[in-house]
Each structure stands twice: as C-alpha cells, then as structure tokens.
Amino acid sequence: MVHLPTTNGGADWDFGGGAPDPYVVISTDGVWRATSSYVSDSFDATIPDGSADVSLITGSTMTIQIFDSDAVSDDLAFTCTGSFTLDMLRGRWIVCSDAGGGNAYVFIWPL
Numbered sequence: 001m002v003h004l005p006t007t008n009g010g011a012d013w014d015f016g017g018g019a020p021d022p023y024v025v026i027s028t029d030g031v032w033r034a035t036s037s038y039v040s041d042s043f044d045a046t047i048p049d050g051s052a053d054v055s056l057i058t059g060s061t062m063t064i065q066i067f068d069s070d071a072v073s074d075d076l077a078f079t080c081t082g083s084f085t086l087d088m089l090r091g092r093w094i095v096c097s098d099a100g101g102g103n104a105y106v107f108i109w110p111l
Contacts, residue, residue, distance in 0.1 A: 002045045002066055004077055005101035013068050013075070019043055020068035022077065024104070027063040028054050038069040056108065058086050064096050064104050078102045 002022045007013070013020035022045050023038035033054050039045035056062070062084065066077040080096030088094060094106040 001105040002047065003101075003103040004043050004066070004068075006043065008068065008075055008077065009100060014041075014070065020075075020077065021070070023047065023067055023069055025065040025067065026054070027065075028056065029061055030063075038067075056084055056089060058084060058089065060084050062094070062106075064094075064106060066102060066104055078104075080104060 002024065004013070004020050004022060008020070012018070019041040020043065021038045021040050022042060024034075024036045024047055025032070026034045036047040039047060054062075060083065061081060063079060063081040065079045068075040068077055078098035078100065080098070082094070082096070084094075089108060092108045094108065096104045096106070
C-alpha cells in the first residue's frame with residue numbers, strides 16, 4: 001500500500017493538478033526484483049500486482065522506490081532503503097516513510 005502527499009514537493013503531480021499514478025520498484029541487495037503496474041489518479045493506492053518472490057535474510061538490504069507514472073517522464077516520489085533485522089522479518093510489516101509525507105507499507109509473506 002502506498003500513500004503520497006497532495007503535492008510533489010509543492011508542485012502538482014500531474015498536469016492540471018491531477019493526482020499521481022503511483023507504481024513501485026523493489027530491489028534487494030542492489031538487484032532489481034520487481035516493478036508493479038501503476039494505479040491511476042490515487043494518493044492512497046493498493047498496488048494490485050505488487051508482489052514479488054524475493055529471498056530475504058537478516059542483513060539483506062531492500063530498496064523501495066515509489067514513482068508517479070507520467071506521459072513524458074516519470075517522477076520519483078520517494079525512495080526508502082533499509083536492512084532487515086530478524087525482528088523485522090518476523091514482524092512481517094515494513095513501513096517506509098518519507099520526510100515529505102509519503103509512506104509505503106510492505107507485507108512479507110513467509111515461504
């Protein structure tokens with residue numbers, strides 16, 4: 001699930017003031033793993049195909065990038081990078097927040 005603030009650092013997300021079209025890119029340990037499709041015109045989006053099979057171990061680093069899909073070039077909304085502790089993996093929810101008010105909530109399914 002993704003939440004984006006109403007503006008992109010004070011600017012409109014889309015031409016004419018429209019809401020962003022968010023999608024997610026996930027990497028682990030510097031390797032691209034998945035890119036979701038985008039959700040049209042949404043500040044709060046549940047990414048429908050936002051799952052990826054990724055092996056995570058204690059100490060793995062995951063990068064979550066949230067973009068706004070646009071006709072000409074996509075805007076990077078925010079990036080979160082973090083390493084996993086055993087407690088984080090057992091807790092199954094990773095919350096990543098941006099100073100500008102964006103949030104991404106990632107659920108980890110055990111294999």
